[in-house]
Amino acid sequence: MSALAIAATIGWITPVEAQESEDTRAELAEMRAQIKAMAARIDSLETQLDMAKQRAATTTAVGNIAQSTPENAEPPDAIAWKGAPEVENNNGWTFKPRGRLQYDVGFTSVPAASGRVDGFGSELRRARLGVEGDIPGGFGYKMELDFAGGATEVTDAILSYQDKGLSVTVGQQNNFQGLEELTSSRFTSMMERAAFTDAFNFERRVGLALQYATGSILLQGGIFSDNYDDLSNKNWGLDGRAVILPKIGTTQLHLAGSLHYTALQELSTVRYRQRPLVHFTSDRFIDTGALDAESEIGYGLEAAAIHGPFHFASEGYWQHLTRPGALSDPTFFGGYTEIGMFLTPGDSRRYKKGVFDRAKPSSPVGNGGFGSVEVNLRYDYLDLTDAGIVGGTQNGYQLSLVWAPIDYVRFLLNYARLDYTDALHAIPGTSRDYSVDAIGARAQIDF
Template sequence: MENQKWRHMRLAGVCGLALMAGAVSAAAQSVEELQAQIDFLRAEIEKLKAERAPTTPLSPAPLAEREAATSTDDPHSVPEEKPLVVKAAGAPSFTGDGFKNFKIRGRIQSDFAQIGDPDKIGTLGADGFMPDRGLGAVAEIRRVRIGAQGEMGDWGYKFEVDFAGGETNVADAYLAYKGIDNLALIVGYQKTQASMEEQVSSLDVVFMERSRFTDAIDLRREMGVTADWSGENWHWKSGIFVDGAFDENDEVNGLIVSSRGHYTFGPKHAFTHMGASVEYRDSGAEQGRLRNRPLFHASDSRLLDTGSLDSTSSLYTGLELAGGYGAFYFETELATLGLSVRDGAGQSSTARFNGASLHLGYFLTGEQRAYKRSAGTWSRTRPDNPLGKGGFGALDVAFGADWVDLDASDESISGGQQLTFLAGLSWRPVDHIRFMANISHMEIYDSASHLHLKNDGTVEDDFGLNMFGLRAQVDW
């Protein structure tokens, strides 16, 4: 500021002196002398203008010259680091030098349910009928997960821990290599390849819980290696696993082999999915007991139960059919479990148990349920018009039927049968937040574990119960 003021004063002074000199001696001066003074004054003014003008950057050198100027053959030179890129997807994900899409992920699901009448459903004991207090009004934090995922070149990783129920359980812990076209190799703790609905995230299933048959036979994550071949409309994923990883019984108890494939027909707005899966478990890894909750996980009661079985191996087979046609979608599965069981005399036989499910849904707000064609699974559906941005969010209604038969086909085992009718309403006001309401009616036949107390004081093993459930969930 001081330099600029000084330049102004110099300019004013030069101009003043020139005018004064011109006024005193104009008559005596020759034209040549006057012109010399004018040229001097003009040079001083141009000089002061140059001092006041902002510095103009030099024109950039040609590309080749600039590259030559910045290049170096010094082996110890440090390459320029890539800038950190941050994206928002529920929670920030970070991409920088040496890593990509790193994200702290998590989910919280809170449930409330009303399950039947606990005064009318229970067991018989020495003191007579005993109501099951695991029914009635129940509530729980269904899932509380925290973890991380990311990529490093052709490698990806994911790790999640679930703290629900007062316990700490690993949900996913694996490393994936994706450097080969159309092939991914995955090593670690992951889902086995059985059932379409089991491959869908709990954040995106139609109802609050998955179909009852896969719950009854306890399809679960295992430690293993899988190979996933996929194309635009198809995939085939197979793996070999060991039973035993993160629980207190971490010894390897048996081997599991599973495989699932699918093909998708039609365009995005009107597609049909067809798929199948199979899973074999040898001795030590097979199911040793089949049982089932009354739909909602918040209850610890099991209305179907085979009791402990002396099993030696199992074979699961399942068929899948699904589709999306605009705002309408459906999915149905049919599955069978063949379980090799020894009787009291040590003789082995194969007991077969069956299950099936059908879900129909429609988005009242016009969205299409998101579907990943290269994996044959449903994925996250995002509202077309989120709440607070000129819309209401995504609202869909669904209806379903679910059948579980734990009575062995050869009548050697009686665990009961269960038929459930469901209706659900799901609202996603914005992406990553979802509210669900489910109502259902369940019919139990030949229950081996529970009885219904009739008004006349007698009991029966065939009975029905009504259920209602609410869920609030958020993920990031």
């Protein structure tokens, strides 16, 4: 081939090759774009696959749990707070610890010539710990011990059953002595209950009790032996109490009467006496001494009202003693009248099932409030003189101030002027008529 021909041929091929190279580059660029898009799609699919695997694993785990859990499995226990944790399960069982701590301090002032010791005193008044709760089927239980005074004492030990308005209780419990005695020491307006409740030996007893409530009527009754610590003996008794508790507008009323009979075993003696308000002194200024006895019959009347911050309460109790042979049968009497009011707005004394209940501060400390403050005045009378027995008479005038910063904490300040006639301890050269002053303070917590 001539040089001219070769040159012509090369000249023709070169443009063709240039064109083909441009087309190839375009195709390669398009292929690279497609490969990049495909890689992005693959990454997306892999991510979706991983998520799908995770969902599948979770579903499998849940399914395994559901298969391993019985259909009738109980849900977790519920826990409420009522001064202490109360645990309740789905079957109706409940369990709650309970208790109270009361520490008292104060002074008594007595005539020096009486020979009695006065001045400062203090004590751990109550230190109780127990449990309570419900049992399926309408049953319930309560057990409480008191560790104050260096000894352990059974206060409550009961099994109960309730069906609508009817309740049955068996065990160590309060019999139905009256409003003041049945109101818990956590909620009383004074540091100590009215003089007659202690003087006439009101205490818990082992027995069987029934209560029936319908509308504004409450009926209570039972048969009892003696206190747990005094068993076994042949003492037994019957108690009955009827309460009318209507609410008229915003006023809660309380009217009640009670009857009590106790048969005492042969050669029994009883003794009626009382301290000057505070419990930490062992001195008693009215005292019948030991009296031979066959039986006791008690009659009680009660009245109370709550209206807004004000309340009123009054009781009278007659204790008739039957003595053996030709001995005289005395009837002793005790009672009180009280008025009180809350000084803090929105607070009121509470009432429930025939007794005074917990008064909850409307503005407790911790929520920007001061708690509740109440003031109470009481006249407390006790006459232990009758049928030739001269045990003395008390006219007591009491004032109390109660501060409850929160629901379960109280502080009480109590003063009493106690005028005695025919007191037990004589002042040489004078009569047995004189006065004793007592002042006490209490710090209390319960749950």
